[in-house]
Amino acid sequence: MRVLRLKVNGDELEVAAPDHWSLLEVLRYRLNLTGSKQGCDKGDCGACTVLLDGKPVLACMTLAGLAEGHAITTIEGLMPAHIAAGGSGPDPVQSAFDRCGALQCGFCQPGMILSARALLERNKTPTRTQIREALAGNLCRCTGYTQIFEAVELAIAESLGVAPAARAWEAPLAESRAKRGES
Amino acid sequence: MGARDQHGVGAPWGGFHVIGKPNRKLDGLAKATGAALYADDLALPGMLHAKTLRSPHAHAKILSIDASAALALPGVQAVITGRDLPIQYGVIPWTQDENALALDKVRFIGDPVAAVAAIDEDTANAALKLIRVEYELLHAYLDPRESLVRHDPPIHAGRKEGNVSKHVQLAFGDVDAELAAAELVVENHYSFHGTTHAPIEPHCALAQYSADGLLTLWSSTQITHYVQRALSKVLELPAQRIRVVQPCLGGAFGGKSDPFSLEFTTCKLAMITGRPVKMLWTREEVFYAHRGRHPMQLHYKSGVTREGKLVAVDAKILIDGGSYSSFGLVTTYYAGQLLTGPYDFKSYRFDSTRVFTNKPPCGPKRGHGSVQPRFAFEVQLDEIAEKLALDPIELRRRNFQGSHVRTVNGQRVTSNGFLQCLDEVERASGWHKRRGKLGRGRGLGLAGSMYISGTNYPVYPNAMPQAGVQIALERSGRCTIFTGGNDIGQGSNSMVAYVVAEELGLSLEQVRVVAADTDLCPVDLGAYSSRVTFMVGNAAIDAARKLRAQLVLALAAEWKVDPARILLEGGRASDKGDAARSITSAEAIQIAEARFDTLGSTGSYNTPTLGGDYRGGTIGASPAYSFTAHVAEVEVDEETGRIRVERVWIAHDCGRALNPMIVAGQMEGSAYMGVAEALGEEHGVNRFGLHAGPNLLDYRIPTSVDTPELAALIVESLDPEGPYGAKEAGEGPLHPSLPAISNAVFDACGIRLRHLPFTPGKVLAALRASRAEVRTC
Numbered sequence: 017m018r019v020l021r022l023k024v025n026g027d028e029l030e031v032a033a034p035d036h037w038s039l040l041e042v043l044r045y046r047l048n049l050t051g052s053k054q055g056c057d058k059g060d061c062g063a064c065t066v067l068l069d070g071k072p073v074l075a076c077m078t079l080a081g082l083a084e085g086h087a088i089t090t091i092e093g094l095m096p097a098h099i100a101a102g103g104s105g106p107d108p109v110q111s112a113f114d115r116c117g118a119l120q121c122g123f124c125q126p127g128m129i130l131s132a133r134a135l136l137e138r139n140k141t142p143t144r145t146q147i148r149e150a151l152a153g154n155l156c157r158c159t160g161y162t163q164i165f166e167a168v169e170l171a172i173a174e175s176l177g178v179a180p181a182a183r184a185w186e187a188p189l190a191e192s193r194a195k196r197g198e199s
Numbered sequence: 200m201g202a203r204d205q206h207g208v209g210a211p212w213g214g215f216h217v218i219g220k221p222n223r224k225l226d227g228l229a230k231a232t233g234a235a236l237y238a239d240d241l242a243l244p245g246m247l248h249a250k251t252l253r254s255p256h257a258h259a260k261i262l263s264i265d266a267s268a269a270l271a272l273p274g275v276q277a278v279i280t281g282r283d284l285p286i287q288y289g290v291i292p293w294t295q296d297e298n299a300l301a302l303d304k305v306r307f308i309g310d311p312v313a314a315v316a317a318i319d320e321d322t323a324n325a326a327l328k329l330i331r332v333e334y335e336l337l338h339a340y341l342d343p344r345e346s347l348v349r350h351d352p353p354i355h356a357g358r359k360e361g362n363v364s365k366h367v368q369l370a371f372g373d374v375d376a377e378l379a380a381a382e383l384v385v386e387n388h389y390s391f392h393g394t395t396h397a398p399i400e401p402h403c404a405l406a407q408y409s410a411d412g413l414l415t416l417w418s419s420t421q422i423t424h425y426v427q428r429a430l431s432k433v434l435e436l437p438a439q440r441i442r443v444v445q446p447c448l449g450g451a452f453g454g455k456s457d458p459f460s461l462e463f464t465t466c467k468l469a470m471i472t473g474r475p476v477k478m479l480w481t482r483e484e485v486f487y488a489h490r491g492r493h494p495m496q497l498h499y500k501s502g503v504t505r506e507g508k509l510v511a512v513d514a515k516i517l518i519d520g521g522s523y524s525s526f527g528l529v530t531t532y533y534a535g536q537l538l539t540g541p542y543d544f545k546s547y548r549f550d551s552t553r554v555f556t557n558k559p560p561c562g563p564k565r566g567h568g569s570v571q572p573r574f575a576f577e578v579q580l581d582e583i584a585e586k587l588a589l590d591p592i593e594l595r596r597r598n599f600q601g602s603h604v605r606t607v608n609g610q611r612v613t614s615n616g617f618l619q620c621l622d623e624v625e626r627a628s629g630w631h632k633r634r635g636k637l638g639r640g641r642g643l644g645l646a647g648s649m650y651i652s653g654t655n656y657p658v659y660p661n662a663m664p665q666a667g668v669q670i671a672l673e674r675s676g677r678c679t680i681f682t683g684g685n686d687i688g689q690g691s692n693s694m695v696a697y698v699v700a701e702e703l704g705l706s707l708e709q710v711r712v713v714a715a716d717t718d719l720c721p722v723d724l725g726a727y728s729s730r731v732t733f734m735v736g737n738a739a740i741d742a743a744r745k746l747r748a749q750l751v752l753a754l755a756a757e758w759k760v761d762p763a764r765i766l767l768e769g770g771r772a773s774d775k776g777d778a779a780r781s782i783t784s785a786e787a788i789q790i791a792e793a794r795f796d797t798l799g800s801t802g803s804y805n806t807p808t809l810g811g812d813y814r815g816g817t818i819g820a821s822p823a824y825s826f827t828a829h830v831a832e833v834e835v836d837e838e839t840g841r842i843r844v845e846r847v848w849i850a851h852d853c854g855r856a857l858n859p860m861i862v863a864g865q866m867e868g869s870a871y872m873g874v875a876e877a878l879g880e881e882h883g884v885n886r887f888g889l890h891a892g893p894n895l896l897d898y899r900i901p902t903s904v905d906t907p908e909l910a911a912l913i914v915e916s917l918d919p920e921g922p923y924g925a926k927e928a929g930e931g932p933l934h935p936s937l938p939a940i941s942n943a944v945f946d947a948c949g950i951r952l953r954h955l956p957f958t959p960g961k962v963l964a965a966l967r968a969s970r971a972e973v974r975t976c
Contacts, residue, residue: 034321050240051233053449055399056482060895063399091233106232114227117860120868121688122230123400123449129231151903155895157399157450158688160871161903162911163864184910185863188623189856192915199214 020080024049025093026100039083040064040075043090051091051126055155062154065127066090072127072134072153091126094133109133109171116167120158128154132168141172206740208855208917208924210701216768217701218923221860224693225712226447226686235447238403238419243475246405247276249468250323250478251460252313252330253487254305257339257557257888258354261303261312261332268329269315274322277471278330280313284467288429290422290457292659294364294524296355299433299463305334306354306522307557308888309487314464316476339557339888343494343519346554354522354555364520364553365531367815371607372546377511381502385582388498389575389953393519394875395491395882396564397900400449402485405477406465414470415442418462421451421685422725423715425658429458434466445715451687452872453563456727457490457525486893490562491882493530493553494519497575507587507594509544516572518553518561525562527553529656529818533568536819538576539606540649541617541826542598547607558884563727565872566650566933577646577938578953581945591645591942592621592630595828602916609811613823614926616852616916617647620828623850623912628830634946640835644943647828650931651821652854652921653730655806664803666734667721668742670699672798676770676785678703679711683723684735686714689929690861691731695739697857698922702743703750704767705784721801729927732857733823734804736922742802749798753791807920823918823926826852829870829935831907833943837966840959844874844907844940851911854918854926863911866932870909873936875901879956 019032024047031046040057043049043066055063057076064075067089089097094107105111109132112118119125128151135142135150142150147168148161156164166183173180193199210218229235266278281302289295301312313330317323340346340354340362350361360366378384404418414436420426423443431438448455461478468476480488495518502511516534520527535549566573584594595617600606602615624630624645634643657665669681680699686692692712700710713719723735747767754772755762764775772787774780792798810820832846849866856862879899883891892898917924941952950965 044240045242048242049233050236053237053400054239054479055401055449056895058482058894058896060482061399091231095232106228110228110231113231114223117221117224117227117864119224119227119230120690120864121398121400121448121450122226122235123237123398123688125230126233148903153902155399155900155902157397157452157872157900158868159864160867160869160909161906162867162909163860164903183860183863184627185859185913188627189859189913189915192619193219198219 018081021084022088024088025090025096033080037080038076039078039080042080043075049090049092053123053126055123062127063124065130065154067130067134070134070137072131091130107133108174109136112171113167116163116170118159118163118167124154124156128156128164136171140175205920206737206922208919212766215701217697217707218857219855220858222697222707222858224690225696226692237400237447237449238405238417239479241405241417241446243405243407246475246477247316247318247472248320248323249314249316249465249476250320250327251311251464251484252327254301254308254310254312256305256334256336257308258337259305259334260337261301261305262335263333264313265331266313269326272322272326272329274318275315275326276474277316277468278313279464279467284433284463286433288433288458289524290425290526290658291524291528294528296524299460307559308890309559311460314468316468316472341556341558341884341886341888343517343554343556346556347552354557362555364524364527364555366552367531367535368550369535369608369815370548374511374513374546374548377546378500378502378513381510382505383583383586384500384502385579385586386500387579387582387953389578390497391495391571391574391955393492393494393882394564394880395486395489396452396454397895397898398450398452398454401480401482402455402459402461402488403479404461404465405475406469407475408469408473413440413442414466415444416462416466417444417446419448419455420445421448421455421687422727423685423717424683424722424724426458426462427717430462430466433463442718445685448687451726452565453567453727454490456563456725459488482895483893486890486898487559489521489559489882490525492564492570493561495534495571497572499575499579501579501583503583507583507589507597509542509598511546512544514549514572516549516551518551519556520553521556521558521560523560525560526567530568532815532818534572536608537569537651538572539608539610540600540612540824541615541647542595543600544607557888559890565869566930567728569650570934570937573648573934574937574955577935578941581942582951592625595621595647609816610820611809613920614854614916614918615826616914617826617828619914620826620850620852623914624828624830624848627848627910627912628832630830640837640947642943642946643830643832644939644941644946645828645830646935646938646942648931648934649824649826650927650934651728651819652733652823652825652927653821654728655809655820655822656817657724664805666723666738666804667801668695668735668738669721669801670742670746670799672746672788674785674789674792676709676783676788677711678705678709679713680739681713681720682735683720684714684731685726687726689865691726691735694732694857695735698736698739699743702740702747704769704772706770709770709784729930732925732927733921736925737804738802740922741804742800745800745802746798749795750787750791753794754787756794757790822920823854825926825928825931827931827935829939831939831943833940833947835944835947835962837948840962842878842944842957842962844878846908847874847936848910848912849932850914851928851932852914852916853928854921855915855924856913857923857925859913862913862928865928866911867909869930869933870936871901871906873933874907874940877937877940877955877957879958881956
């Protein structure tokens with residue numbers, strides 16, 4: 017057991033945990049920050065992704081002690097940070113995921129959103145290929161990733177003040193509804 | 200009973216305000232911000248952590264279990280074995296062959312043997328190592344063909360069928376005569392290898408047994424109601440003393456639709472210790488729990504006329520069920536019963552046999568029982584088109600069964616938008632301009648399918664509704680919907696909110712949904728067989744229309760106008776005849792509450808009488824079928840044998856898209872999962888029965904880089920019985936992925952891939968064989 021000094025979402029915290037505990041265990045089972053998920057506990061799925069000094073890391077593969085002295089951001093930290101920076105409501109990436117249907121079961125999404133957030137910090141206008149590559153460490157089993165890509169692209173479009181690309185289903189569906197007299 | 204009424208495909212009040220639009224999901228932001236609570240996010244004061252000891256042998260007798268050293272370990276509170284939970288269960292009432300912990304024998308590597316509750320996970324894990332189990336090894340069956348013929352020792356004792364789990368043989372029309380008269384007969388063997396769901400959330404359960412004897416289980420299940428029934432049986436408690444709650448669920452795909460060992464063991468341990476008990480399975484344990492898609496050996500023989508009209512289909516299928524029955528009875532029927540659309544055949548026969556083997560038990564995975572036969576048959580159709588020099592789309596058009604027809608096996612098909620699905624993928628893929636013209640190594644392939652929107656066969660026979668919904672309207676303007684339906688990420692909670700908001704003219708902000716809690720919600724049978732939108736949606740309309748009538752009557756009386764003038768939409772109630780008269784829905788509710796008393800209603804849905812008039816004729820009988828067509832574009836690297844799926848166009852007839860964004864998400868997710876099964880996911884065991892790679896590195900689910908571009912094309916056929924015309928969208932769109940890829944590979948380089956998965960080795964072997972054939976010609 018050791019006492020750790022961690023800086024989590026801007027809060028300086030002291031927490032006691034067994035020496036061998038991962039950052040994920042400390043976040044989830046000591047600090048009750050359960051937004052970071054455990055999907056495999058061995059670094060395969062990415063559901064536990066958090067940001068360490070702004071860079072995505074796997075919390076299940078990071079000994080909690082090694083996170084001392086670094087700024088840890090979990091999914092719970094995004095909205096308060098956005099509000100503190102003068103925004104309102106959730107972080108624009110969280111909001112874009114919500115509005116694009118990118119959250120089905122939602123279990124992979126805290127990690128996914130943090131990976132996306134980190135990507136947009138280092139590249140404001142990534143291409144779809146760059147988005148694919150940046151999210152390749154976060155497995156999603158529900159969406160087939162398409163609506164996740166669309167969400168990241170919506171966040172980019174909104175940050176640039178331009179309209180996002182139309183989705184494949186929109187025009188054909190509108191056309192067939194118009195044909196039978198429905199809007 | 201209102202539930203059996205048809206509610207109509209349109210909005211009686213003119214246009215839709217909520218339905219059909221890409222609205223937000225109710226729980227989207229809770230999930231995006233990390234606020235949503237899943238089973239392992241819950242904790243209770245004094246909670247113990249439990250772990251499971253599992254069998255290291257594929258087939259063995261348990262001679263003795265000594266848990267004394269484990270019990271003596273400081274921090275260990277209880278150890279239980281099969282003797283503590285001797286009553287068998289199983290999701291199908293006639294095939295209950297499971298124990299929460301093995302009783303007397305183990306049947307696969309990973310079969311649960313004992314469970315420990317301790318003050319923390321480390322202590323529980325240490326205790327597992329101290330439990331001594333003495334086994335006597337038995338012959339392990341790993342090849343389903345052996346299980347067909349050898350029954351000694353049996354995997355399950357006392358069955359007259361030996362190691363055969365279920366055999367179904369059904370024939371419709373004179374298959375032999377039709378085959379004899381057919382102008383072309385194509386016959387081939389196909390196989391499916393076995394895959395698993397791999398939801399990102401591992402199974403987790405938390406049990407609490409209160410001082411007054413109330414048992415509560417929070418579990419990552421997609422069938423709350425059946426878990427409550429199973430707990431009642433095994434724990435010998437009345438169901439009314441058991442509460443089962445499904446917290447937010449991190450994916451399921453059918454993999455959480457059996458009652459599972461941890462649900463019983465946590466409850467039992469909580470009852471023994473008087474403390475809350477949680478168990479979270481490791482990823483490895485999720486692979487052992489399995490219930491994934493059955494490996495199948497499939498033999499198909501089809502007869503057609505010169506014009507390509509199907510006259511006979513003859514199928515023989517061997518199904519590897521793994522070690523327990525699970526849903527296997529249904530799987531064995533589905534393997535044959537769900538093939539009889541979207542094409543019309545004059546005669547059909549299938550012979551399906553499910554056998555037990557000493558492997559992790561198979562069960563229902565997205566597209567239960569029908570993905571494998573569909574693969575075989577749609578590849579065979581492509582072979583027929585090739586032999587007749589017909590365009591594969593044209594062949595399917597010629598065999599289209601039409602809408603409002605009865606299938607050869609007596610199932611009633613209502614709406615059928617399959618032709619429009621073909622049109623959509625033909626147009627979007629540039630089929631005629633591009634197929635066969637993309638150059639060596641690149642090709643397009645097509646496949647079609649149909650699937651059920653629920654079935655009229657409840658898992659246990661009863662005459663009660665399949666789905667119930669209750670609504671409370673409160674004078675602040677808040678509306679709470681109670682549904683037993685399980686939202687497993689597919690958005691069913693949002694779906695009921697859209698329906699009720701539409702019916703009552705509320706804004707979505709006014710609506711809350713309480714779901715999947717057996718203490719609070721009316722019964723729904725759960726999230727399986729793609730039944731929830733159709734059944735819970737209809738039940739929600741039924742409940743909401745009763746409240747709508749009260750609101751309209753109360754306002755008409757208050758304003759002294761004809762009820763036809765009352766308009767409810769977007770959080771307001773107004774008078775069509777007087778634009779100045781408009782109030783909030785909260786005010787409207789207050790007027791209705793003053794007139795009629797506290798406002799609430801219930802509604803339900805049950806299927807009409809459906810199915811063929813023969814034994815098993817109701818299995819696979821659905822109130823409505825969905826239809827899908829895919830075109831896949833592939834690139835085959837002939838040096839390495841690697842197939843890359845570049846793009847999949849998915850056209851799906853979902854009746855009506857209650858929310859097209861959610862429907863598109865289901866279509867894309869389905870297609871992705873199908874592509875993964877075609878190209879590489881494999882749930883296999885080695886020659887000892889040990890899982891080949893029970894982790895997400897070896898079991899290669901596609902990443903964002905591996906997944907093709909997916910284009911969802913929504914077809915709305917407006918089903919006469921679906922809620923506003925809606926049918927399913929969550930499972931059907933998976934089916935064509937596998938055969939469409941095989942057919943595209945044929946277009947790319949002239950090889951037929953009939954055995955899944957399409958690994959580089961198989962591709963290279965097929966390429967070699969085709970070159971050899973060319974040389975010998």
